[in-house]
Amino acid sequence: MSVTAPAGFTASGITAGIKDSGKPDLALVVNTGPEFVAAAVTTPNRFCAAPVYLTREVAEGGRAKAVVLNSGGANACTGERGMDDAYAMAEQTAAQVGCEPGEVMVCSTGLIGAFLLMDIVTAGIAQAAYALSDSGGEDAAVAIMTTDTVPKTAQVSTAGFTVGGMSKGAGMLNPAMATMLAVITTDAAVSVEVAQRALQAGVAVSFNRMDSDGCQSTNDTVILLANGASGVSASEADLTAAVTEVCTSLTKQMLADAEGASHTIAVTVSGAASEAAAEAAARTVTSSNLFKAAIFGGDPNWGRILSALGTLPEDECPYDREAVSVAMNGTPIFAGGAPQDGASSVDLSAHDVTVDIDLAAGEACVTVWTNDLTHDYVEENSAYST
Amino acid sequence: MSVTAPAGFTASGITAGIKDSGKPDLALVVNTGPEFVAAAVTTPNRFCAAPVYLTREVAEGGRAKAVVLNSGGANACTGERGMDDAYAMAEQTAAQVGCEPGEVMVCSTGLIGAFLLMDIVTAGIAQAAYALSDSGGEDAAVAIMTTDTVPKTAQVSTAGFTVGGMSKGAGMLNPAMATMLAVITTDAAVSVEVAQRALQAGVAVSFNRMDSDGCQSTNDTVILLANGASGVSASEADLTAAVTEVCTSLTKQMLADAEGASHTIAVTVSGAASEAAAEAAARTVTSSNLFKAAIFGGDPNWGRILSALGTLPEDECPYDREAVSVAMNGTPIFAGGAPQDGASSVDLSAHDVTVDIDLAAGEACVTVWTNDLTHDYVEENSAYST
Known part of the structure; x- marks a missing residue:
């Protein structure tokens, strides 16, 4: 289940200490290849968070080996220091998992306007890298929760390949995109262009059709990583269908767990x-x-x-x-x-x-x-x- | 105070029995002349209520002698029967106060989609006409309340004339216009064109700048009646200023009494x-x-x-x-x-x-x-x- 359902992905989720509660708050998802295709859809919010800028930049290149995600702080509206912190998270993750900083996407969620405590985050990244495993998808899904009461994961196997995913988000779901972080993984072999189009198509009819409280987040990010580890080249139609199914499942799980909702x-x-x-x-x-x-x-x-x-x-x-x-x-x-x-x-x-x-x-x-x-x-x- | 502050207006508010609670639910405002200038601003909602259609029609002629208002039922989304009921209210009011049906404006507020009990409304109009007095403005303000906890009234005297007003509304205040009914009266002598422009200008910076819950009503109506009883011809600037002051005071009273608000x-x-x-x-x-x-x-x-x-x-x-x-x-x-x-x-x-x-x-x-x-x-x- 989750992001480690497809072949060739490892993940972990640990307690770094960013949250006062002691609950898990830092996750890693690592693509072990052979291919490193990456795509992302991010919030249109003009006050978007520092990690959103960084992730967009990586997505433009279409290539990523790892995603580092933290809960407990959004790193939004934090100015230049916030940008420095986001880049530092990418550098530390790259050093730990053995790739270039430009191959790491970063996601943060939590309170807007507070700085991350980087000593804690740095130690957490090392701990999370040590904990990486090919069954770590569930732990990662737990570590990105904020006001969520349950982790959200999904997977679909079809036409010789698998798509897995995790998401968080229980409020601030919005007319343009929900507040939410989601990482979708697949072992299909696809081009960057197909990956980006399939992700956009899937998001448009799932996460973007969920309107919990009309508010739009500074941090919304949905990432798709594809590595071809299944040896199967997926058609665009097959990939789009599978990604849409995973996104729709995650959407419904998020709605069912929306902050304070009873219907x-x-x-x-x-x-x-x-x-x-x-x-x-x-x-x-x-x-x-x-x-x-x-x-x-x-x-x-x-x-x-x-x-x-x-x-x-x-x-x-x-x-x-x-x-x-x-x-x-x-x-x-x-x-x-x-x-x-x-x-x-x-x-x-x-x-x-x-x-x-x-x-x-x-x-x-x-x-x-x-x-x-x-x-x-x-x-x-x-x-x-x- | 209220709509009877200017010379040449009478008003009343009584319990017709439209509300189950026994609280006042029917009001009349009558212009005794010598002039009968009328203007209105109404909701842009496409499912606007039957009385809104009727009042717009009267406002296009620029002439009205009376306004009948009920709380306890919005007469909205009630189809042809609702239109017949609104016209019947105008006819009964005309018969009671001695004018033409086409000189009566109608306002309703309350639950959408329920039919008015016209036997009760008809008897109430007769009772309200009997109760008309030149100090009835406060009673009228009480009779149009729905979830309001206090009546809202205001008056301004300036440059030899007076503007008075009442309004109701405590929820459904909206981006285009608040849910609300308001009747503004003045004893200034003005043309229909000046009255309409002054009302639009006043509403634009008061009621239209109040956004309680983002919802827009089917029944919003603001009416201005002018009769020249002061003998003073008001300049457009003076009238606009006075109408704006009354509308702004009513707006702030409505906000302070908004449903469940603590700030x-x-x-x-x-x-x-x-x-x-x-x-x-x-x-x-x-x-x-x-x-x-x-x-x-x-x-x-x-x-x-x-x-x-x-x-x-x-x-x-x-x-x-x-x-x-x-x-x-x-x-x-x-x-x-x-x-x-x-x-x-x-x-x-x-x-x-x-x-x-x-x-x-x-x-x-x-x-x-x-x-x-x-x-x-x-x-x-x-x-x-x-």
């Missing part, structure tokens, strides 16, 4: 004029605090779905309001411009809630996942840094 | 390339659940301010991240791309919190107000319809 909500918009229109319509619902609080309360207050849909500009998402229909958990609640019988009696007691909106304006269909807004969300996020 | 937060963005850029930057912060939950927790987790700012596209809001500086409650927390001393020790115990962001990219400055995200917000909004 997972799938908002599906069909009959849209375009995929962009469908996604915009779904996101306007998944980002409504009023709707999400109502679901927490088990209250089928469906007017909040329509009131959210109504905020979309017509040029962004055309529809005729008399033609729009909405169902919750399969029960029709609104059609022909008016409420339907049974609208107020929808049962929301189960963990999974579905909202199906038919815009009757085209053929496109998109699902965006979110969760409810709960007391526990407020509690966890009101006391995160202190 | 009022003023986010001021200066040094922006344009007013639109400044407003976009401020709104990206006021709409961050993570930031708002941190303020509730008294936690100066300022990284969430920068992470929100970072989501703005560069063409929408240009800035150089090394030049951006941020202060909370007057304490510098971020400058030159790095945290400042004292960033983690900002005291957030007072009710009012200020966030000052200098983008160092121009001269424009905008303040947007919001409130914190609290347990009480989740509680009130998870159990609103049931």
Whole structure:
């Protein structure tokens, strides 16, 4: 399972002491070859963290042998010192695993604006390198957790190759990409171009369709490493399908573990004029605090779905309001411009809630996942840094 | 005070029985002349309520003698029957106060998607007409409350004329316009064109700069009635100033009473390339659940301010991240791309919190107000319809 499921990868996760809690907080993933293809998708946030700059730079070259990841500190908004620290992490990892600093990607997650304690990080990297093993994927997944309550891992074997992955993230999941770090590994042989396209395609329909609280992180990074150790050259279609399956599995695990959530909500918009229109319509619902609080309360207050849909500009998402229909958990609640019988009696007691909106304006269909807004969300996020 | 502060207006607020609680739920505001100028600003929501259509129609003619308002039901997403009910309210009000149905504006607020019980509404309109008095402004302000805990009223006397107003709204305050109903009255003599422009200008910098929970209502309506009873012709500048002052006072009262809020937060963005850029930057912060939950927790987790700012596209809001500086409650927390001393020790115990962001990219400055995200917000909004 996890990043060590494919052949030719080792990993580890250890307690360096970055977190006060004593929980694991530093992970390594090492590609032992024979090939060292690497791709990454990173946050569009303009205040992105120091390690994000470094990882983008490495990804441009398309080649990496190792990824070092820490939890307990985001190294974001930390200025020049933060950049120096990120480069130091790459150098120390390179020295420990025997590669060039330019072949190491770096990921950090945790509180924004605090400096990393580099003595601790340096000692941790040595310890993590010593612990590397071809069954270390689970330990690595545990070491990148922040407010996550369970590690997230996935793997798929298909057409002679394997894709494995791990991710973390339980809050700050966002309209552009979730807060999250993910490392996906594969023993397929693929070109850098195919790896990058497969990763982008997989991320677009999984991590990017998850909107937990509408907030976008400074540190979001998804990395794909490919080494050809299976001896199988994967087609682009096969690789994309497998990467998408792993990303989707990780996405659903992250939603199920979202900070303080008690419901997972799938908002599906069909009959849209375009995929962009469908996604915009779904996101306007998944980002409504009023709707999400109502679901927490088990209250089928469906007017909040329509009131959210109504905020979309017509040029962004055309529809005729008399033609729009909405169902919750399969029960029709609104059609022909008016409420339907049974609208107020929808049962929301189960963990999974579905909202199906038919815009009757085209053929496109998109699902965006979110969760409810709960007391526990407020509690966890009101006391995160202190 | 309230809508009966200017000469030539009567008002009332009574219990019709629309609300189960027995609290006041129906209000009338009547313009006794000699002039009957009317203007309105209404929600851009595409699923706007039946009374919003009716009120827009009346406002296009620029003439109204009465406004009837009910709480306890929004008459939104109610189809043809909802439109018939809104017109019936106008007809019954016209019959009671002695004017044409086309001279009556209608406002409704409450749960979306439920039909009004028209027998109760009809009897209530008769009762409210009987109760009309030139000191009825306070009763009217009470009768339009939903989850508000206090009525909101304001008045300004200047340059020989008076402007009075009332509003309701404590949640669903939004990026385009707050959920809210407001009626502003004045005894100044002004043209329809001046009234409409003054109202738009006042709303733009008050109600439209309040973002409580990012949600936009189906029923938002702000009405201005002017009758010239003071005998004074107001200049456009004087009227605009007075209307803006009343709208701003009502805005601050609504924020202070926002559902479940324990802090009022003023986010001021200066040094922006344009007013639109400044407003976009401020709104990206006021709409961050993570930031708002941190303020509730008294936690100066300022990284969430920068992470929100970072989501703005560069063409929408240009800035150089090394030049951006941020202060909370007057304490510098971020400058030159790095945290400042004292960033983690900002005291957030007072009710009012200020966030000052200098983008160092121009001269424009905008303040947007919001409130914190609290347990009480989740509680009130998870159990609103049931």
